[in-house]
Amino acid sequence: MTKVVYKVVQHDGGWAYRLGDVYSETFPTHSDALQAARIVAAEQQVGGEPEEISWQDEKGVWHTEYSDGGDRPEAEVVDGDDEVEQNQA
Template identity: 50%
Template sequence: MVQITYRIVEHDGGWAYQLGGTYSETYPDHDTARAAAIAVAREQKVPDENTLIEYANASGEWITERADGHDRPEVDVEG
Protein backbone atom coordinates (compact mmCIF):
# COMPACT_ATOMS: atom_id res chain seq x y z
CA MET A 1 0.00 0.00 0.00
CA VAL A 2 1.19 3.50 -0.80
CA GLN A 3 1.98 5.88 2.07
CA ILE A 4 1.57 9.64 1.53
CA THR A 5 2.18 12.48 3.97
CA TYR A 6 0.79 16.00 3.72
CA ARG A 7 3.14 18.46 5.43
CA ILE A 8 2.03 21.82 6.81
CA VAL A 9 4.52 24.48 5.68
CA GLU A 10 4.86 28.24 5.44
CA HIS A 11 4.06 29.30 1.89
CA ASP A 12 3.46 32.52 -0.01
CA GLY A 13 2.94 34.70 3.06
CA GLY A 14 0.74 32.18 4.87
CA TRP A 15 0.45 28.43 5.38
CA ALA A 16 -0.25 25.52 3.05
CA TYR A 17 -0.15 21.77 2.98
CA GLN A 18 2.42 20.18 0.70
CA LEU A 19 2.69 16.81 -0.96
CA GLY A 20 5.94 16.26 -2.81
CA GLY A 21 6.62 19.51 -4.65
CA THR A 22 2.97 20.56 -4.85
CA TYR A 23 1.37 23.12 -2.54
CA SER A 24 -2.27 23.68 -1.69
CA GLU A 25 -3.80 27.11 -1.77
CA THR A 26 -2.44 29.47 0.89
CA TYR A 27 -4.28 29.69 4.20
CA PRO A 28 -3.99 32.56 6.69
CA ASP A 29 -2.78 30.42 9.59
CA HIS A 30 -1.31 27.04 10.49
CA ASP A 31 -4.48 25.64 12.07
CA THR A 32 -6.61 26.37 9.00
CA ALA A 33 -4.06 24.76 6.69
CA ARG A 34 -3.89 21.72 8.99
CA ALA A 35 -7.68 21.39 9.06
CA ALA A 36 -7.76 21.53 5.25
CA ALA A 37 -5.04 18.86 5.02
CA ILE A 38 -6.94 16.59 7.41
CA ALA A 39 -10.08 16.98 5.28
CA VAL A 40 -8.12 16.08 2.14
CA ALA A 41 -6.52 13.11 3.91
CA ARG A 42 -9.98 11.78 4.86
CA GLU A 43 -11.11 12.05 1.24
CA GLN A 44 -8.09 10.00 0.14
CA LYS A 45 -9.44 7.06 2.15
CA VAL A 46 -12.93 7.01 0.60
CA PRO A 47 -13.27 4.12 -1.88
CA ASP A 48 -14.54 4.98 -5.33
CA GLU A 49 -15.12 3.36 -8.69
CA ASN A 50 -12.27 2.36 -10.98
CA THR A 51 -11.50 5.27 -13.28
CA LEU A 52 -8.90 6.80 -15.59
CA ILE A 53 -6.73 9.46 -13.99
CA GLU A 54 -4.29 11.95 -15.47
CA TYR A 55 -1.36 13.59 -13.75
CA ALA A 56 1.95 15.25 -14.59
CA ASN A 57 5.12 13.41 -13.56
CA ALA A 58 8.29 15.13 -12.32
CA SER A 59 9.40 15.75 -15.94
CA GLY A 60 6.13 17.48 -16.81
CA GLU A 61 4.86 14.58 -18.94
CA TRP A 62 1.15 13.84 -18.68
CA ILE A 63 0.41 10.27 -17.64
CA THR A 64 -2.96 8.51 -18.07
CA GLU A 65 -3.61 5.34 -16.11
CA ARG A 66 -6.46 3.33 -14.66
CA ALA A 67 -6.88 3.74 -10.91
CA ASP A 68 -8.41 1.05 -8.75
CA GLY A 69 -10.99 2.89 -6.68
CA HIS A 70 -10.50 0.55 -3.75
CA ASP A 71 -6.68 0.72 -3.60
CA ARG A 72 -6.47 3.70 -1.26
CA PRO A 73 -3.23 5.06 0.24
CA GLU A 74 -2.33 5.34 3.90
CA VAL A 75 -2.35 9.07 4.66
CA ASP A 76 -0.69 11.17 7.39
CA VAL A 77 -0.62 14.88 8.15
CA GLU A 78 2.54 16.32 9.72
CA GLY A 79 3.01 19.76 11.21
Protein backbone atom coordinates in the same frame (compact mmCIF):
# COMPACT_ATOMS: atom_id res chain seq x y z
CA MET B 1 0.46 0.38 -0.28
CA THR B 2 1.31 3.87 -1.43
CA LYS B 3 1.78 6.51 1.24
CA VAL B 4 1.23 10.27 0.82
CA VAL B 5 2.38 12.84 3.35
CA TYR B 6 0.88 16.31 3.60
CA LYS B 7 3.19 18.76 5.38
CA VAL B 8 1.90 21.95 7.03
CA VAL B 9 4.38 24.77 6.34
CA GLN B 10 4.64 28.55 6.25
CA HIS B 11 3.97 29.82 2.73
CA ASP B 12 3.31 33.19 1.06
CA GLY B 13 2.84 35.11 4.30
CA GLY B 14 0.53 32.51 5.81
CA TRP B 15 0.26 28.75 6.11
CA ALA B 16 -0.31 25.96 3.58
CA TYR B 17 -0.07 22.21 3.29
CA ARG B 18 2.31 20.70 0.78
CA LEU B 19 2.45 17.37 -1.02
CA GLY B 20 5.89 16.99 -2.56
CA ASP B 21 6.62 20.31 -4.27
CA VAL B 22 2.95 21.31 -4.67
CA TYR B 23 1.39 23.78 -2.23
CA SER B 24 -2.25 24.27 -1.34
CA GLU B 25 -3.84 27.69 -1.22
CA THR B 26 -2.51 29.90 1.57
CA PHE B 27 -4.45 29.98 4.84
CA PRO B 28 -4.29 32.86 7.35
CA THR B 29 -3.51 30.63 10.33
CA HIS B 30 -1.59 27.48 11.09
CA SER B 31 -4.76 25.98 12.56
CA ASP B 32 -6.70 26.56 9.33
CA ALA B 33 -3.98 24.92 7.22
CA LEU B 34 -3.71 21.96 9.59
CA GLN B 35 -7.48 21.42 9.53
CA ALA B 36 -7.53 21.59 5.71
CA ALA B 37 -4.64 19.11 5.48
CA ARG B 38 -6.48 16.69 7.77
CA ILE B 39 -9.61 16.94 5.61
CA VAL B 40 -7.68 16.37 2.38
CA ALA B 41 -5.79 13.41 3.89
CA ALA B 42 -9.07 11.80 4.98
CA GLU B 43 -10.64 12.37 1.55
CA GLN B 44 -7.56 10.87 -0.12
CA GLN B 45 -8.42 7.53 1.46
CA VAL B 46 -12.04 7.35 0.26
CA GLY B 47 -12.55 4.83 -2.52
CA GLY B 48 -14.45 5.54 -5.68
CA GLU B 49 -15.70 3.94 -8.88
CA PRO B 50 -13.37 2.05 -11.22
CA GLU B 51 -11.98 4.37 -13.88
CA GLU B 52 -9.06 5.22 -16.10
CA ILE B 53 -6.82 7.96 -14.70
CA SER B 54 -4.17 10.13 -16.30
CA TRP B 55 -1.29 11.73 -14.41
CA GLN B 56 1.91 13.59 -15.17
CA ASP B 57 5.19 12.55 -13.57
CA GLU B 58 8.01 14.84 -12.41
CA LYS B 59 9.62 14.63 -15.90
CA GLY B 60 6.46 15.91 -17.56
CA VAL B 61 5.51 12.53 -19.07
CA TRP B 62 1.81 11.67 -19.05
CA HIS B 63 0.66 8.19 -17.99
CA THR B 64 -2.74 6.51 -18.23
CA GLU B 65 -3.73 3.60 -16.03
CA TYR B 66 -6.77 1.78 -14.74
CA SER B 67 -7.84 2.26 -11.12
CA ASP B 68 -10.27 -0.15 -9.50
CA GLY B 69 -11.42 2.64 -7.18
CA GLY B 70 -10.45 0.80 -4.00
CA ASP B 71 -6.67 1.10 -4.15
CA ARG B 72 -6.26 4.19 -1.97
CA PRO B 73 -3.01 5.40 -0.42
CA GLU B 74 -2.27 5.68 3.26
CA ALA B 75 -2.34 9.41 4.08
CA GLU B 76 -0.51 11.25 6.85
CA VAL B 77 -0.28 14.84 8.01
CA VAL B 78 3.01 16.24 9.28
CA ASP B 79 2.61 19.38 11.37
CA GLY B 80 5.26 22.06 11.70
CA ASP B 81 6.50 20.15 14.76
CA ASP B 82 7.15 17.15 12.48
CA GLU B 83 4.45 15.23 14.35
CA VAL B 84 2.96 12.56 12.13
CA GLU B 85 -0.78 11.95 12.32
CA GLN B 86 -2.04 8.84 10.61
CA ASN B 87 -5.58 9.16 9.34
CA GLN B 88 -7.73 6.17 10.11
CA ALA B 89 -10.64 7.01 7.79
